[in-house]
Amino acid sequence: MHLAIVLLWTLFILVEHDLFPHSNSELVTQHYLGMTYENRPMYYLKISQPSNKAKKIIWMDCGIHAREWISPAFCQWFVKEILQNYKTDPKIKSFLQNLDIYILPVLNIDGYIYSWTTERLWRKSRSAHINGTCFGTDLNRNFNGSWGSIGVSHNCSSLIFCGTGPESEPETKAVARFIEKRKSDVLCFLTIHSYGQYILTPYGYKTDLASNHQDLKAAVALKEKHGTNFTVGPTSLILYKNSGSSRDWAHMIGIPFSYTFELRDKGAYGFILPPDQIQPTCEETTAAVMTIIEYVNQK
Numbered sequence: 001m002h003l004a005i006v007l008l009w010t011l012f013i014l015v016e017h018d019l020f021p022h023s024n025s026e027l028v029t030q031h032y033l034g035m036t037y038e039n040r041p042m043y044y045l046k047i048s049q050p051s052n053k054a055k056k057i058i059w060m061d062c063g064i065h066a067r068e069w070i071s072p073a074f075c076q077w078f079v080k081e082i083l084q085n086y087k088t089d090p091k092i093k094s095f096l097q098n099l100d101i102y103i104l105p106v107l108n109i110d111g112y113i114y115s116w117t118t119e120r121l122w123r124k125s126r127s128a129h130i131n132g133t134c135f136g137t138d139l140n141r142n143f144n145g146s147w148g149s150i151g152v153s154h155n156c157s158s159l160i161f162c163g164t165g166p167e168s169e170p171e172t173k174a175v176a177r178f179i180e181k182r183k184s185d186v187l188c189f190l191t192i193h194s195y196g197q198y199i200l201t202p203y204g205y206k207t208d209l210a211s212n213h214q215d216l217k218a219a220v221a222l223k224e225k226h227g228t229n230f231t232v233g234p235t236s237l238i239l240y241k242n243s244g245s246s247r248d249w250a251h252m253i254g255i256p257f258s259y260t261f262e263l264r265d266k267g268a269y270g271f272i273l274p275p276d277q278i279q280p281t282c283e284e285t286t287a288a289v290m291t292i293i294e295y296v297n298q299k
C-alpha cells in the first residue's frame with residue numbers, strides 16, 4: 001500500500017499549500033480527454049500561464065502500463081513541483097512564457113485500478129477479446145507507428161498483445177486524436193514508465209536514429225540529485241526492438257522531440273519499488289524533465 005502513502009501525502013501537500021487546481025486556476029486546469037474501455041473519464045491537466053502569445057506544447061503521460069506505480073506518482077509530484085515553484089524559480093518562469101505543459105497522470109486507468117484491486121503485476125489495458133476469454137492490450141504496442149511489425153504479439157493472452165489494429169483501444173485513440181489535432185504545436189512528447197533507469201529515444205522499431213538524436217544533459221542533472229545512473233539512447237539499440245510505441249509514433253507524425261523514461265530501479269525491486277525510493281525517484285526525475293524542457297525550449 002505504499003503508493004497510498006505518497007498519494008495521500010501529495011494530497012496533503014496540495015491542501016496544505018492551497019494548491020488545488022481550483023485555487024490555481026490561473027495556472028492549472030483540468031480537461032476531458034476521452035473514456036477508457038470500462039467507461040472511466042480520462043482527464044489531463046493543462047499547465048499554462050495566461051498570455052496572448054502562441055505557445056508550444058510539452059506532453060507528458062504517466063501510467064500507460066498498470067503495474068508501473070512509480071510513474072503516476074511522478075506525474076503528480078511534477079505538477080506539485082511546478083505549482084510550488086513557478087512564482088519563484090526563474091527557469092520555470094521563463095519556459096512557461098513559451099510553453100504549456102499537458103499532463104495525463106494515468107493513461108491506463110482501468111489497468112491501474114485492476115493492479116490495485118486484483119493483480120498487482122497487471123500491465124495492459126482491460127479490454128475483452130475473443131468472447132471475453134482473454135483481456136488487455138499493451139497500449140504501448142497499440143499506436144499507429146509501424147503497428148504490429150516487431151516486438152509484439154498478436155495473441156491477446158500475451159503481455160505485449162498489440163491489439164486488433166492500430167489505435168484499436170479507446171485510451172490509445174484518445175491520446176492519438178488529441179496529439180494529432182495539435183501536432184504542429186507539440187514540441188516534445190514524454191512518456192513515463194518503470195523500470196530500468198533509461199531515457200529512450202526513437203526508434204524502437206528500427207535501428208535508425210531519430211534525426212535529432214543527441215546525448216541529453218538530462219541524465220547528468222538526474223544523477224546530480226541522488227547519484228542514480230541512467231543510460232540514454234535509442235530503444236532498439238540499447239534494449240530490444242518494439243513497434244507501435246507512443247514514442248515512435250509521436251516522432252513519426254513530426255513531433256521533434258520524443259522520449260521514454262524508465263524510472264527506478266534496475267531490477268532489485270522492479271515494479272515493487274520500496275516506499276523510501278518514491279521521493280528520491282520523483283526528485284531526480286523532476287530534475288531530468290526540467291532539463292529536457294529547458295533544452296527543447298532553447299532549440
Ligand code: ING
Pocket residue numbers: 065140193194195204235239240241242245260262
Ligand atoms: N518498457 C517499455 C515497453 O513498452 C520499451 C519500453 C520498449 C523498453 C522496448 C524496451 C524495449 O516495453 C516498459 N517497461 O514497459
Ligand code: ZN
Pocket residue numbers: 064065068193194
Ligand atoms: Zn512500461
